[in-house]
Amino acid sequence: MSLIATTESGAAGTRRGTRARRAWGWVAAIAAIVVIGSLLAVFERNWSAPDRFGIESPRYDGARAIVTLLSEEGIAVDAVDRVDDVRDQIGSDTTLVITDTSILDVDILRELASTASRTVILDADFASADALFPGIGYGGHGSAAVAPDCAIPAAVNAGAIRPGTLFSVDAPGVVGCYPAQDGFALLQADVDADSTVTLLDGEAVIVNDALAEEGHAALALALLGQSDELLWYTPSRSDAEAADSTPVIGDFVPTWVTPLIVLGAFAAGAAAVWRGRRFGPLVAETLPVTVRAGETLEGRARLYRAGGDPTHAMAALLRGASARMAGRLGLPPDADAEQLARAIAGVLNRDPRDVYAALTATPQDDAAFADAGARLREIEDALEAADPWEGRSR
Secondary structure, three states, rough: OOHHHHHHHHHHHHHHHHHHHHHHHHHHHHHHHHHHHHHHHOOOOOOOOOOOOOOOOOOOOOOOHHHHHHHHHOOEEEEEOOOOHHHHHHEEEOEEEEEEOOOOHHHHHHHHHHHHHEEEOOOOOOOOOOOOOOOOOEEEEOOOOOOOOOOOOOHHHHHOOEEEEEEOOOOOOEEEEEEEEEEEEEEEEEEOOOOOHHHHHHHHOOOOOOOOOOOHHEEEEEEEOOOOOEEEEEOOHHHHHHOOOOOOOOHHHOOHHHHHHHHHHHHHHHHHHOOOOOOOOOOOOOOOOOOOOHHHHHHHHHHHOOOOOOHHHHHHHHHHHHHHHHHHHOOOOOOHHHHHHHHHHHHHOOHHHHHHHHOOOOOOOOHHHHHHHHHHHHHHHHHOOOOOOOOOEE
């Protein structure tokens, strides 16, 4: 068997093993994406932060503290998130809390406010609030304590509060409390003879983080505790869709599509980071200046090394070393590796197969590259120290 056949069979096996490992790596990555995507589709869960003004939320913007105080006073607090449930449960002596009116249709808002005996709005955009407080506008923002200065009993008994958002309004029948800057912290108006509606910045007065300040707790208990039944209504997306039933593209997309898209984007980003630095092998180009061949060889080898391509780096080193050793042995510069290996083995009295393996090494990683380079340097140094013509006839 020739040296080429013996050595190349081992190199071919190494390359096949490397290709197999890469192929199995891609198979494993694709399988992981499919499995994780399937699990997300099967065990889909909606992860979200607790609702603002949520009656079970202990967060700074929750309402668990005031609901606990109301419960201790014997007031039943029922949380609802659909307008149909509000219509079913509301009574003639029910206090209705609406946490946010921004997604409610103004007709629905008027209907609910006129049905409940007392309605307290904790947050409202000016477009919806205008349906109950005509001409309402932004009056500033206050943080210093403000006295009530009005005739509303709940505010008078509670005393000063730190108002938050202030509302300006100039309409008959609207009473303003806690005046500051260009507005009031609390507005109250009669919807009809049996119903009143109150507006204040609940995030500054009602939430857990603010309830213990000034007269906030007293004001909240007075506004919300006037009847034995309290409906805590947090409008949901379904209520907004009821007012506007026009379908959007999201209504036609299955729920598992979004997590799958996110997972695919993550996998694409990871692949870009992993393989993005690989732009193919370096291309040898004619240099604009003349430099020593050794410098060019070493420079290119360093580039291959920095680019993480030990195979091409070793090939550059082998070309230079083979040319130098062939010249010392009197062989043509383009002598093949087998011919050169036999000549070197004859001078150094070594196994030609080992020399051939050193001259045709194709390392796949840095450690193999270092070993192959050391073997090549050792052979070249030994050949430099030997007399290639010793023992030959003249």
